[in-house]
Amino acid sequence: MSMDSIAERNDAAPRGRVAIALIGCNHRTAPVELRERVAFTPEQAVRAANELCQMGVIEEAVVVSTCNRSELYGVTSESGESTPSAMVSYFTDFHKLSPAELSGRLYRHAGPEAVRHLFRVASGVDSMLLGEAEILGQVRDAYNRALENGSTGPVLNRLFQGALEVGKRARAETEIGARPMSVALAGVKLAERVFGELKGHSALIVGAGAVAEQVVEHLRLRGIGELRVVNRSLVRAQELARRMGGEASDWANFENQLDQPDIIVTSVSGSEHVLTRAIVERAMAARSGRALFVIDLGVPRNVEPETEGLYNVYLFNIDHLGEIVVQNKKAREAELPRVKSIVEEHVAKFLAWQSSLEAAGLLDAFRARLDAERRSLLAAHFANLEGLSENERARFEKLTEDLINRIVQLPSARLRQARKLRRQLEGLAALRELFGLDDAPNESNGDSDDEAQS
Amino acid sequence: MDFAALGLYVASFVGYTANLYRDRRWIGRVATLLLILALVAHYDALLERSRIIHAIPYDDLYGSMSLFAWLVGVTYLGLETYHRQRAVGSLVVPFIIFWMVVAMSVAPASVLREPRANGALFALHITIGILAYAAFAISFLLSVIYLVQNRVLRHGKPGLAFWRFPALDVLERMSRSSVWVGLVALLIGTSLGFVWEHRLTGRFAIADPKVLVTLIVLAVYAAYLMIVRAPAWRGARAALVCVCNFGIVLFSYTIVNLYFTNFHRFF
Numbered sequence: 027m028s029m030d031s032i033a034e035r036n037d038a039a040p041r042g043r044v045a046i047a048l049i050g051c052n053h054r055t056a057p058v059e060l061r062e063r064v065a066f067t068p069e070q071a072v073r074a075a076n077e078l079c080q081m082g083v084i085e086e087a088v089v090v091s092t093c094n095r096s097e098l099y100g101v102t103s104e105s106g107e108s109t110p111s112a113m114v115s116y117f118t119d120f121h122k123l124s125p126a127e128l129s130g131r132l133y134r135h136a137g138p139e140a141v142r143h144l145f146r147v148a149s150g151v152d153s154m155l156l157g158e159a160e161i162l163g164q165v166r167d168a169y170n171r172a173l174e175n176g177s178t179g180p181v182l183n184r185l186f187q188g189a190l191e192v193g194k195r196a197r198a199e200t201e202i203g204a205r206p207m208s209v210a211l212a213g214v215k216l217a218e219r220v221f222g223e224l225k226g227h228s229a230l231i232v233g234a235g236a237v238a239e240q241v242v243e244h245l246r247l248r249g250i251g252e253l254r255v256v257n258r259s260l261v262r263a264q265e266l267a268r269r270m271g272g273e274a275s276d277w278a279n280f281e282n283q284l285d286q287p288d289i290i291v292t293s294v295s296g297s298e299h300v301l302t303r304a305i306v307e308r309a310m311a312a313r314s315g316r317a318l319f320v321i322d323l324g325v326p327r328n329v330e331p332e333t334e335g336l337y338n339v340y341l342f343n344i345d346h347l348g349e350i351v352v353q354n355k356k357a358r359e360a361e362l363p364r365v366k367s368i369v370e371e372h373v374a375k376f377l378a379w380q381s382s383l384e385a386a387g388l389l390d391a392f393r394a395r396l397d398a399e400r401r402s403l404l405a406a407h408f409a410n411l412e413g414l415s416e417n418e419r420a421r422f423e424k425l426t427e428d429l430i431n432r433i434v435q436l437p438s439a440r441l442r443q444a445r446k447l448r449r450q451l452e453g454l455a456a457l458r459e460l461f462g463l464d465d466a467p468n469e470s471n472g473d474s475d476d477e478a479q480s
Numbered sequence: 481m482d483f484a485a486l487g488l489y490v491a492s493f494v495g496y497t498a499n500l501y502r503d504r505r506w507i508g509r510v511a512t513l514l515l516i517l518a519l520v521a522h523y524d525a526l527l528e529r530s531r532i533i534h535a536i537p538y539d540d541l542y543g544s545m546s547l548f549a550w551l552v553g554v555t556y557l558g559l560e561t562y563h564r565q566r567a568v569g570s571l572v573v574p575f576i577i578f579w580m581v582v583a584m585s586v587a588p589a590s591v592l593r594e595p596r597a598n599g600a601l602f603a604l605h606i607t608i609g610i611l612a613y614a615a616f617a618i619s620f621l622l623s624v625i626y627l628v629q630n631r632v633l634r635h636g637k638p639g640l641a642f643w644r645f646p647a648l649d650v651l652e653r654m655s656r657s658s659v660w661v662g663l664v665a666l667l668i669g670t671s672l673g674f675v676w677e678h679r680l681t682g683r684f685a686i687a688d689p690k691v692l693v694t695l696i697v698l699a700v701y702a703a704y705l706m707i708v709r710a711p712a713w714r715g716a717r718a719a720l721v722c723v724c725n726f727g728i729v730l731f732s733y734t735i736v737n738l739y740f741t742n743f744h745r746f747f
Contacts, residue, residue: 198502198504201501204503204643205640205643215643218647219633219643219647219648220633220647220648221647221648221649222646222648222649222650313711314710314711314712315710315711315712315713315714316711316714317648317649317711317715337712337715337716337717338711340633340634349637350638353637353638357640
């Protein structure tokens with residue numbers, strides 16, 4: 027979708043009351059078994075958004091689905107008080123679940139709470155791993171999909187653009203995403219502290235383990251050069267090497283290969299040290315003392331602790347890395363108040379924008395109501411005053427029209443300018459009710475006609 | 481103009497520190513821009529002084545230190561551009577500020593004294609010599625940062641600055657570049673000094689303590705550049721050598737200048 031058309035949709039903001047509704051579940055409310063069942067693929071997300079709009083449940087829709095959450099965001103008209111229930115029914119039917127299976131697992135938010143929830147999600151404070159960076163990209167992808175599909179409108183466009191801004195600001199202005207939070211990433215980041223860019227460096231993976239595979243994934247993302255895998259079972263090493271995109275080596279030949287890699291990751295089960303100080307000393311001599319970074323993920327440890335004292339050898343075991351992760355977690359938690367303040371600032375900004383829409387809608391309705399009354403009144407009086415010329419009738423029309431313009435002008439200006447006033451009016455619902463702006467037009471017209479005729 | 485330069489250096493320091501903690505490219509760019517402006521203002525102050533005394537202002541303690549601070553800034557800016565690293569700016573700029581403040585505190589209140597008319601070759605000899613000291617000072621700072629980072633990596637609790645400072649390898653490369661600048665500058669500066677002296681007196685004052693210490697400085701930094709080529713010496717050992725070498729530079733710049741030589745005493 028072109029930027030022009032997006033802008034056009036943004037400009038065409040609804041002039042009346044709209045409400046944002048959200049239903050969904052996340053890692054806090056649902057176990058992984060359930061989250062797996064309620065996840066949306068990108069195609070399913072597009073289909074669900076389309077169906078919700080076509081069925082008239084909501085007017086705009088975005089589906090956000092990640093491994094930790096599945097959420098439906100929608101915009102409803104003011105008459106759609108039953109919308110969240112309809113969204114829940116759709117959600118349940120879509121995933122072919124019974125209501126009992128989702129009982130107590132789904133959360134529902136509306137209005138400011140829904141806005142706040144999305145902004146918190148985008149900033150990473152609602153994530154399982156506090157401040158994780160991926161969620162912002164996932165929210166952006168979900169929004170872009172919906173935008174291209176045409177299921178968003180002015181309200182959700184504004185809401186999601188606001189969320190992306192919150193996410194960016196939270197990461198740029200606070201340290202919520204500044205430090206590594208997983209053992210694997212902490213190990214790789216520490217290696218970067220020694221070597222700088224890892225492109226052109228080589229790594230040796232000794233043994234196999236889930237965390238070791240994560241380390242390799244991070245190394246690959248950073249463009250590590252040569253990657254070798256050694257395992258007691260050559261078949262297993264070959265399998266791992268194929269999956270990791272490296273080369274497998276024979277375990278018997280393991281010690282002779284230590285002169286090449288800059289990074290060694292060990293993850294071997296067994297009680298004996300795979301790398302003793304003597305072995306590493308020999309390896310350092312063979313590599314002319316070039317710096318060596320060792321990540322020991324084994325429990326019990328695979329690398330003799332005394333190795334740490336060797337010159338140019340950097341050794342980190344699972345406890346060292348764990349401690350760094352805990353420190354970083356605390357540092358991120360300390361940033362929560364600053365992120366919350368950014369979230370609240372943007373929630374207020376969004377609600378002010380939403381209020382301005384409501385204010386414009388209210389004034390339009392008020393003017394329309396006055397105009398209807400004017401026409402009705404004039405029609406009744408003109409019928410009784412047959413002697414009036416066309417000119418005189420036109421002057422009456424003009425006079426009453428000007429009167430209405432004058433009546434509406436002042437509140438119109440005040441409502442548009444005074445944000446505080448809009449807040450005091452609490453969504454302008456009381457005013458709408460006071461002036462009967464939501465009533466059917468003929469409810470009050472009847473009285474006017476009667477009065478005019480009498 | 482000195483105060484304007486000082487203010488800009490302080491603003492640049494604030495920018496570099498904010499960049500270290502916020503890690504936003506635009507903040508870093510603003511900090512660099514402020515440093516450039518500070519160097520321009522500082523250059524203007526030096527130029528103004530040069531116009532009064534009709535010479536490069538190295539002839540008293542104030543001028544010498546101010547010129548040194550300016551050359552540290554220029555050398556650092558070159559390194560920052562070459563290595564694309566801004567993080568250490570938050571530690572280098574305070575060093576410049578320190579020298580500026582010290583220079584300003586000893587600034588002569590009365591009319592400036594005109595230096596002896598020694599000619600352009602002599603002025604070049606001194607200026608390039610101070611450039612060499614400035615480059616060695618930066619390599620010293622970078623080596624200290626290296627040693628601290630290395631210690632934190634091995635034993636400490638890494639704070640935010642740890643994750644934002646350049647990697648050890650980058651710090652070492654920056655320090656090496658700085659030593660190259662210093663070594664080449666010192667070699668050229670010393671050669672120019674010999675040429676100037678030979679033209680004037682027809683001999684070379686090899687026995688002057690300043691010349692001897694300068695030759696030692698040349699030798700130890702040349703040795704540093706040799707040893708960092710050997711992997712077994714790279715890293716903390718090389719950084720330590722660089723720190724120790726700067727001790728000799730300081731000795732040459734202060735004690736030798738003030739107490740051991742008449743020939744090289746300018747203030």
